[in-house]
Amino acid sequence: MKKTWFSRFALAAFLVLPLATFAAEPIVIGASIALTGPASSLGADESKAFNLAVGEINATGGIAGHPLKLNVLDGGGDPQKDVLNVRKLITSDNAVGVICCTTTPSSMAVIDTVQHAGVPTISIAASAAIVQPVSERHWIFKTPPLDATMMGPMVKDMRKQGVKTLGFIGFSDAFGQGGLSALKSALEGTDIKPIDVEQFARTDTNVNAQTAKLVAAKPDAVLIWAIPPGANVAQKGLREAGYKGQIYQNYGVTNETFLRLGGASLNGTRISAQPMVIPDKLPDSLAFKPVIGKFVRDYKAAHGGAAPSPFAAQAFDAVNIFAAAAKTVVGHNGAALPPTGTFRSELRDAIENLGQFQGVDGTFNFSRTDHVGLDESSAAMIRIENGAYEFIH
Numbered sequence: 001m002k003k004t005w006f007s008r009f010a011l012a013a014f015l016v017l018p019l020a021t022f023a024a025e026p027i028v029i030g031a032s033i034a035l036t037g038p039a040s041s042l043g044a045d046e047s048k049a050f051n052l053a054v055g056e057i058n059a060t061g062g063i064a065g066h067p068l069k070l071n072v073l074d075g076g077g078d079p080q081k082d083v084l085n086v087r088k089l090i091t092s093d094n095a096v097g098v099i100c101c102t103t104t105p106s107s108m109a110v111i112d113t114v115q116h117a118g119v120p121t122i123s124i125a126a127s128a129a130i131v132q133p134v135s136e137r138h139w140i141f142k143t144p145p146l147d148a149t150m151m152g153p154m155v156k157d158m159r160k161q162g163v164k165t166l167g168f169i170g171f172s173d174a175f176g177q178g179g180l181s182a183l184k185s186a187l188e189g190t191d192i193k194p195i196d197v198e199q200f201a202r203t204d205t206n207v208n209a210q211t212a213k214l215v216a217a218k219p220d221a222v223l224i225w226a227i228p229p230g231a232n233v234a235q236k237g238l239r240e241a242g243y244k245g246q247i248y249q250n251y252g253v254t255n256e257t258f259l260r261l262g263g264a265s266l267n268g269t270r271i272s273a274q275p276m277v278i279p280d281k282l283p284d285s286l287a288f289k290p291v292i293g294k295f296v297r298d299y300k301a302a303h304g305g306a307a308p309s310p311f312a313a314q315a316f317d318a319v320n321i322f323a324a325a326a327k328t329v330v331g332h333n334g335a336a337l338p339p340t341g342t343f344r345s346e347l348r349d350a351i352e353n354l355g356q357f358q359g360v361d362g363t364f365n366f367s368r369t370d371h372v373g374l375d376e377s378s379a380a381m382i383r384i385e386n387g388a389y390e391f392i393h
Helices: 005-009 011-015 040-059 079-091 104-109 111-117 147-160 174-187 208-217 230-240 256-266 289-302 310-332 340-352
Strands: 027-033 068-074 097-099 121-123 140-142 165-171 193-200 221-225 246-249 270-273 356-358 363-365 380-385 388-391
Touching (some): 027 040, 027 079, 040 289, 068 310, 079 104, 104 111, 174 193, 174 221, 193 230, 221 230, 230 246, 289 310, 310 340
Parallel strands (some): 027 097, 221 246
16 A cells, blocks of 8 residues: 555655654654545645644654654545555554544444554544444544534524424435434424435435435425535535525535535535634634634645635644643653553553543543543534635524
């Protein structure tokens, strides 16, 4: 399995300080993300955030004097490739931790591999099934909030908007199923009735049959549960089929690709999104607002003013969570690195016991029963108007 151009040529940028300037051996973390394929717009943002996070850590002395080395492979959003990549990172690169993967299907596919090998893994994908039940996901954590965490504020907004009937269209995979499951749970006890559910594949470029059924059902609102470009395909299909009702999108769409592909057709779309997409409109009382502000400024400075997406934030948080936990492990071992197997085990335990960790995505409170640790403070209702996000509540 060859490393991508990114991992071959960007490693020096990742480290910022040459390894020669560090007397201690590096701490190796591995990552497999979608630098190519249908989810590459997400992976591109993740890769930039990796670069920023590792650069900042090493520029300030690394982890207790040890440089952080991040080996990145391209899985292309293909679960089989991501599994092979993770195996390589574990067995050949001796990574003490893994960040994988960009998408839910790939994150689900690597579960058996990392569980069997006993390697702490942080997913940067959405589905709750990646980390639940925790008793069967001992080694796995994730940085994006749970679908249920983001769904609650969205359903509350639907009720305020007077929505009584709802249509749903989403990916026909674990990501789409996770969103549908969270929606059904959130609708319990409300007066909103789901009247049509449609699905499509991530690679579909036409969903006219599904959107025609949705329009015929005449729901007050439609929720799309997909990522770009699929999320754009579904929205375009609804508009072309003549749908005039309210469209909601999930929190996985808030990047520049979605806005660029959707253009004016996105006006009025409502989203339950991570607060970091509206950094200048957040209340000062939000505990992680300073973390968001610094991340956004640093990211823009490194990338010509381009704003980061939540996918970048999730990757950035994953690296920093590993770094914070590794600092604890190294501290317990007198600044020496323990054997790989021991390091992996202690690193997992350190993540679970970090306490309050202020990330870009929110205040993480991992525990033995919660490997996400985020609450509804990690959600904000926004609306798209003229290619920009407007804060609702």
